[in-house]
Amino acid sequence: MQNDLRRLSSILSNPILNTDSYKASHYLQYPPGTSAMFSYIESRGGRYDRTLFFGLQMLLKEYLSQPVTTAIIDEARSFFAAHGEPFNETGWRYIVETYGGYLPVRIRAVPEGSVVPTHNVLVTVECDDPQAFWLTSYIETMLLRVWYPVTVATQSWQLRQLVRRYLERTSDDIAQLPFKVHDFGARGVSSAESSAIGGAAHLVSFMGSDTVLGVVAANAYYNTPMAAFSVPAAEHSTITAWGRAGECDAYRNMLRQFGKPGAIVSVVSDSYDLFAALRMWGTELRQAVIDSGATLVIRPDSGDPQTIVMQTLRALDEAFGSVVNGKGYRVLNHVRVIQGDGVNADSIEAILAAMEAAGYAADNIVFGMGGALLQQLNRDTQRFAMKCSAVKVDDVWRDVCKDPVTDAGKRSKQGRLTLLRNRRTGAYQTATLPLAWDDRRVESDWDDALETVFDGGKLLIDVSLDDVRARAQAHEV
Known part of the structure; x- marks a missing residue:
């Protein structure tokens, strides 16, 4: 063999x-x-x-x-x-x-x-x-x-223009643009080579990626010390390994391990009941989130993307509060949302439009894009x-x-x-x-x-x- x-x-x-x-x-x-x-x-x-x-x-x-x-x-x-x-x-x-x-x-x-x-x-x-x-x-x-790579780079560039428009209308901070669409595509492509080539192409427009081979390829072939960045993040196995009765302990462990001042911690929260998890974050875990000094990023990973994002934003706003920025849109305190399920150009625009209509700034969300980013094109x-x-x-x-x-x-x-x-x-x-x-x-x-x-x-x-x-x-x- x-x-x-x-x-x-x-x-x-x-x-x-x-x-x-x-x-x-x-x-x-x-x-x-x-x-x-x-x-x-x-x-x-x-x-x-x-x-x-x-x-x-x-x-x-x-x-x-x-x-x-x-x-x-x-x-x-x-x-x-x-x-x-x-x-x-x-x-x-x-x-x-x-x-x-x-x-x-x-x-x-x-x-x-x-x-x-x-x-x-x-x-x-x-x-x-x-x-x-x-x-x-x-x-x-x-x-x-x-x-x-041209087609992936083209799609990512178009997504950058889309997100930019919403940031310009609803946000005071355009500098966050390079981190608004994060590459989740590595496991959904046909080969390691596709992961490397497509993942590198995405990085022309963005600087967030979990596709390691794409970052390595961009570094090696395009003469850069580090093309993209990531943050500690939970997956379902690291939550469910604690058992349903230990779900809150799993979340608390994420804060203990990674919740440092200025850090970003991403935690998938729909392993069982997203809405119960949001109540946990907003009650028994609320002060731990605030005291950590980190920004907690909640990842819902199932359901209709637009509906779930809006429900998550409203629950977090109720628990953690928000401030109104210079353009009149609300920005959550201490917490953000990352949507990584069902993400494509259409759903990104639908979510951003719904957020704008509800008075939420585009600051509050990051998109993790998988198959639609690197695989659903030819x-x-x-x-x-x-x-x-x-x-x-x-x-x-x-x-x-x-x-x-x-x-x-x-x-x-x-x-x-x-x-x-x-x-x-x-x-x-x-x-x-x-x-x-x-x-x-x-x-x-x-x-x-x-x-x-x-x-x-x-x-x-x-x-x-x-x-x-x-x-x-x-x-x-």
Whole structure:
């Protein structure tokens, strides 16, 4: 079993096998005389009309920055021979002999953290070596997985804008915004890798997470000492282990262990009867909460989210009281609520709207988001695609595209492409190369928004998470 697991790990790290089966045969399918290929990645629309670009740096560091070796080629050759596909052994050995195993592809991309309208080029990939031009399309499978961190980052950025609006209307403290949506998604994703990649993407917009691998990935791939933070929190097992008769003792133990001045302590309180637990917190435990100097965060974990949050807020307000802030909304004393059940974009807005209508500031709540944050989305959420848009045949560039009569939404772009950004307005526009400036688009107003991030196996730009966050926040209104 251990040998099998080691072999699986080796296969998963083999860049030649990190593709679709049919890609192995494609080097035989291009027109004679093809010597170069150009492809691009875009979001063709979807749930959101803009995407926050993030995650390419992780993929490049993990998958394309290490060289192909003869051992890797041998392993891939054996696999495809048994799998029923041809294998371009000559081409791969050429890459090892000529480039030391580093892939001779050039990748340009919009800076990470940029918020770009859909239907625009985000990444371009090009290879102009006649012996290796097919690499452009071969690595599509791996590169297009950037859809996942982009989609998670986009959703989290949109949630940040939503929460910001309610804080601006009901709160005196906008500084709490980075901690209002907390990542609870680790156990709900399909793999450890998804946990790491998606969890890191969420941290472009927020700084609270219980997805350890996401924080580790953000630290490692984006050059930051600590990307996110968490607090001691109870789960149902640490409460129910005391028995129903010991429920109050379990809560008291949480205060004893973690209730220090300035600390935050999160306690799930619906293991048996939420409303009875709220009475405990408001009576026999009330003075212990106050004396601890900590902020107690109550987590209801069942029932209709909007209804339960409002009932919890009112019970805590009755027990601990509240103050009215500068905008006329109540902020609870000593206690807050974290809602971690049934949390998605719709329920967050419904809860915040109900709180506002009842006169409660958004200060009083934090959201813990799980499956809807990291798992309940897919490549079609933003309709991501990578397509070939130009090939060079007999030393002449030829524009290519797909244009299916059965679905105009899948029409692809053609030509060698880039993305322009207007430095006055911030508007984006996809354009073809070479750039042809005219009277309607004055050269001084437009910059090429894509930058070369990877070339011939070398990562040319290594951005920090701080820079990504700053760029994303610059798009906030």
